[in-house]
Amino acid sequence: MKIAVCVKQVPDATVHKRIDPATKRLDRSGEAALNPTDLNAVEEALRIKEAQGGEVVLVSLGPQKAVDSLRKALAMGADRALLVTDEAAAGSDLLGTARALTGALEREGADLVLFGQASGDGDGAVLWAAVGDLLRRPVVSQVAALTVESDAMTGKRQTEHGYDLIRAPLPAVVAVSDAINEPRYPSLKGIMGAKTKPQESVSIHDLGLAAEVVGEAGSRTAVLEIGPPPSRGDTIKFEDDGSAAQKVLDLVVERKLI
Amino acid sequence: MTRLVFLEHYQGAIEKGGLGVLSKAASLGETAGVVLGEGATEVAAAAGAFGASKVYACDAPELAAPLPQPRVDALATLVERSGVDTVLFGASVLAADVAAGLAARLDAGLNWDLTDLSVADGELVGKRPALGDTVGVDVGWKGAPRLALIRSGTFDPVESGGSAEVESFETTFSDFSTLATLVEQTQEESSGPSIEDADVIVAGGRGLGSPDAFSLLEELAAALGGAVGATRAVVDAGWYPYSTQVGQTGKTVSPKLYIACGISGAIQHKVGMQGSGTIVAINKDPNAPIFDFCDIGVVGDLHQIVPKLTELVRSRG
Numbered sequence: 001m002k003i004a005v006c007v008k009q010v011p012d013a014t015v016h017k018r019i020d021p022a023t024k025r026l027d028r029s030g031e032a033a034l035n036p037t038d039l040n041a042v043e044e045a046l047r048i049k050e051a052q053g054g055e056v057v058l059v060s061l062g063p064q065k066a067v068d069s070l071r072k073a074l075a076m077g078a079d080r081a082l083l084v085t086d087e088a089a090a091g092s093d094l095l096g097t098a099r100a101l102t103g104a105l106e107r108e109g110a111d112l113v114l115f116g117q118a119s120g121d122g123d124g125a126v127l128w129a130a131v132g133d134l135l136r137r138p139v140v141s142q143v144a145a146l147t148v149e150s151d152a153m154t155g156k157r158q159t160e161h162g163y164d165l166i167r168a169p170l171p172a173v174v175a176v177s178d179a180i181n182e183p184r185y186p187s188l189k190g191i192m193g194a195k196t197k198p199q200e201s202v203s204i205h206d207l208g209l210a211a212e213v214v215g216e217a218g219s220r221t222a223v224l225e226i227g228p229p230p231s232r233g234d235t236i237k238f239e240d241d242g243s244a245a246q247k248v249l250d251l252v253v254e255r256k257l258i
Numbered sequence: 259m260t261r262l263v264f265l266e267h268y269q270g271a272i273e274k275g276g277l278g279v280l281s282k283a284a285s286l287g288e289t290a291g292v293v294l295g296e297g298a299t300e301v302a303a304a305a306g307a308f309g310a311s312k313v314y315a316c317d318a319p320e321l322a323a324p325l326p327q328p329r330v331d332a333l334a335t336l337v338e339r340s341g342v343d344t345v346l347f348g349a350s351v352l353a354a355d356v357a358a359g360l361a362a363r364l365d366a367g368l369n370w371d372l373t374d375l376s377v378a379d380g381e382l383v384g385k386r387p388a389l390g391d392t393v394g395v396d397v398g399w400k401g402a403p404r405l406a407l408i409r410s411g412t413f414d415p416v417e418s419g420g421s422a423e424v425e426s427f428e429t430t431f432s433d434f435s436t437l438a439t440l441v442e443q444t445q446e447e448s449s450g451p452s453i454e455d456a457d458v459i460v461a462g463g464r465g466l467g468s469p470d471a472f473s474l475l476e477e478l479a480a481a482l483g484g485a486v487g488a489t490r491a492v493v494d495a496g497w498y499p500y501s502t503q504v505g506q507t508g509k510t511v512s513p514k515l516y517i518a519c520g521i522s523g524a525i526q527h528k529v530g531m532q533g534s535g536t537i538v539a540i541n542k543d544p545n546a547p548i549f550d551f552c553d554i555g556v557v558g559d560l561h562q563i564v565p566k567l568t569e570l571v572r573s574r575g
Contacts, residue, residue: 017389026389094361094368118506123371123388123529126358126407129326133362138438139327142351154441158500159351160454160509161268162445164324168438179500220367225396229387232537237549240558245566248538251554257515257536258458258482258571 001054001148003045004110006101006131007038007073009066010121017121024223025091026121034069037116039076039183041176045114046077046184048148055079057108061089061100067199074194075186081197082108086204088211093221096214098130103207105135112148113137115175128175138168141175261289262342263310264333264353267301274455275348277308278413283346284309286377290342291422294332295321299426306422308415313422314340320431323440326355328431334363335429343402344382346375349410349510357407367399370407373533382406410454411512411533451485453502458484458515461504461531462492465520465541465560469497474564475519481571487511489527505530519560523548540564 011017012031020027045056058073058081060066070081084100092100105113113135118125132139143155144163153172157164158179186194204214212218238247252258261283265276272293283289291310293302295317302313314336320328333345333356345360347353349370361368374385384397384406453459460479462472472486479486488498490505504511505527512533519540521527524547531537532551539552540560549555556563 017392019389019393019395094358095365098358098362121389123506126354126368126370129355129358130362132327133330133359136432136434138434139355139359140438141326141355157351159324160452162443164440165442165444166325166438167441172438220361220365220400221369222367222398222400223395224383224398227394227396229392229394232551232553235549235552235555237555237557239544240556240563244540244556244558244563245570248554248556248563248567249570252515252536252538255536 001048001052001112001150002057002108002110003048003054003112003114004057004059004105004108005038005041005045005073005078005114006127007042007058007060007070007116008035008119009033009060009062009069010035010119019226021226023091024226028063032065032069034072035116035120037118037120037178039073039116040178040180041114041116042073042076042078043181043183044146044176047181048112052148057082057110059101059104059108060084061092061097064201067201070199071194072186074197074199075190076184077190079197081199083199083201084204084207085201086214088204089214091216091219092214093219094124094126094130095220096218098127098134099209099213099218100204100207101127102131102134103204103209104202105131107207111170112153113171113173115173117142117175117178128173132173135173137171137173139173140166140168142177143174144177144179146174146176146180260340260342261287261344261346262336262340263289263291264345264347264356265291265293265305266350266352267293267295267297270297270301272301272304273348274415275350275410277305277415279346279348279408280305280308280310281416281418282375282413284418286375290314292333292336294329295324299424302424303422306420307417309418309420310422313424315424315426316429318429320436324352325438325440326352326359327435327438329356330359330363331431331435332429333360336427337364337403339427344404344406347405347407349407354407357405361405364403366403366405368405368407369397369399372397372406372408373412375406375408409533410510451483453485453487453504453509453511456485456513458482458517459487459504459511459513459534460484460517460519461487461489461521462498462519463489463521463527464491465522466492466497467520467561471561472498474561474568478517478564478568478571481568484513484515489521489524518548518552519564521548522546523551
């Protein structure tokens, strides 16, 4: 079983995130980390590999410094990493990103492609569906429990109304929810071993793609303007002196909320 | 500009999320709707009352299960045949996958998590809060087709009293689109409104102190005709079911009234509820971040305040 896990480097949670006014892109110069929900996808891949053997390959698109974040997933137990890194791909929107990842995934030819639940920086939770369409393979998302056999997968998908049990033949693209598992911490041995695991960087050209299909040139969306967030107005704040419940009730009644 | 709104239906009725987007789109100009799946033709006409000038319907058996890929085939067919240049979706688990698959299929731009739509100089512009809603970004599209996912609960359905012609259409399916199949469907048992539909949500976090304290929130929610929500921390601790989790990794809600009890207001929770009309926060810690983005903040013990509030609401009759 060959499992490819698509992961992404995002600004660390402790970093004050900003959009560069000149490029209108997220400033990625500060401390970075592996996108937290991608860890669930890495963990799931490792569990499948431990149960039935095979290989876990990390696939990522990002600047060269993203190798630092990939190393964490290698330390958890992934076998190797493939980073698509190219100046031409900077500023890719959904389509550009999906094309670059699809190029890398086609090269790998994995039986199972895993994604995490959402990106921690762009708040996106859609990439797998675009990749699945480009790969022309079945897609199952929001998977809270996954069973993989030699030629098919069954996923328990969480929806607004309950759970759908969905089955698809392999190769398939699966996005896991963060309820699926608890990602392991890398062991000391894993951290030491990660340094010698294969890490390959490829360009857009190496994947047989034209530079125009990724980055700004390949984007079909545009950021027009960056402004302040919608304002909430003033806050009424007070300490409870025994009458807080009455005050809250009066305020919500006054606003015709109940 | 010819707009199309993707309308999901469940148990014989079109869902509120899509109808809200339809009402908004219709206020900007002529808009059609599309309903796919079993019973689509029967429910389609109802969209006329929310502003659709026309509703396309396809109820091919391949569309019976709530799976995204056959829907991408159907929408791609419709966009190509009807000359639609904009397709709008109310965000849902299904709609997100349909929208992104369609973007790849049509080589189209997709903007997501939009909280407003407008037309400037004849061009559609979306508003998207970003970076944990600390900035507001105006987004656009480089040409048609334009695809957009609207944050759930952003627009309320508005009855316009109109009516719509229903046009059935047929589609073919890609070989890979029908490979995934629905084996079994389990509906979640719940009493009262779901948190996505509730006008009032009473939510609890770690400040409750114990799972038992959720009964206080349940009583207040029942008195207000609302639903109970929870933070990720208490869901992870097993205090309350995942289906009630509000936040980045749970549900995004926008009730008229959100009462946050013992919730600090971490960013992971904030992004799921900041679209609420009025936010009331009750917390012992005067420095809790939630006091920075609530409308009414009470520094105090929720174990005292919540039962009193429940009593007061009940006594109003």
